[in-house]
Amino acid sequence: AQSVTQPDIHITVSEGASLELRCNYSYGATPYLFWYVQSPGQGLQLLLKYFSGDTLVQGIKGFEAEFKRSQSSFNLRKPSVHWSDAAEYFCAVGAGGIQGAQKLVFGQGTRLTINP
C-alpha cells in the first residue's frame, strides 16, 4: 500500500534562511507526488506537483521540490524563507484514481516555525 513519511514533525528556521522539508514515499509504480501547505485556520493549498519529466519542479511562493527515485524522496526546498511561510506542510502521493476522481495519501505533516 502507498504511504508517505515526513520525518520531521516540527522545524524552526530563521527568516531569510534556507529550508528543506523531507518526504519519503512508498509506491510500486511511478508516483504522482504533491506538496500542500496549510496556514492556520485554513484548508490546504497546492504548492507543487510532480507527474513526470524534469525531476526538479517549481511551485508557487518560491518553493521547489526534487524527485529522487533512487531515494524514494520528494523533498521541498526554498532558498530564503519569509515569516509568512510559517504553516503546516503536507507531502502526498497519488494512490489511484476513483472513476475520474482521485485518492491521495498524505504524510503526517511538518509544522514550520519562522524565527524573526
Added chain:
Amino acid sequence: ETGVTQTPRHLVMGMTNKKSLKCEQHLGHNAMYWYKQSAKKPLELMFVYNFKEQTENNSVPSRFSPECPNSSHLFLHLHTLQPEDSALYLCASSQSGTGYEKLFFGSGTQLSVL
C-alpha cells in the same frame, strides 16, 4: 478564498446529538471529498463523490453519513459520535479527469464531541 465554503466553522456536540456539516463549491467541479484531520495523524480520506455518486467509503463508521444532492453540495451527517471523532473535517473538490487534478480545500469544520 478557494471557492470551497464549509459551514459551520466550529461545532460542539454531545454524543447523543445529530448535526450536519455542509460544504459548497463554486468552481464547477464534479468530484467532492471529505477528509478528517486529527492532531498528529495524517489526513484521512473518508468519502469521495464523483458526479454525485459515492465512489469511495474508506471504512468509515456508520455514524458518519455523507450526502451529495448535486455536484456543488456535500453534506456530512453526524449522529451518536464518540469523543475520538473530535477533529477538523475538511471538504475538497476537484475537476474529474483521467489524472490527478488539483484539490481545492475548504477551511474546515472544527468538531468537538463532548
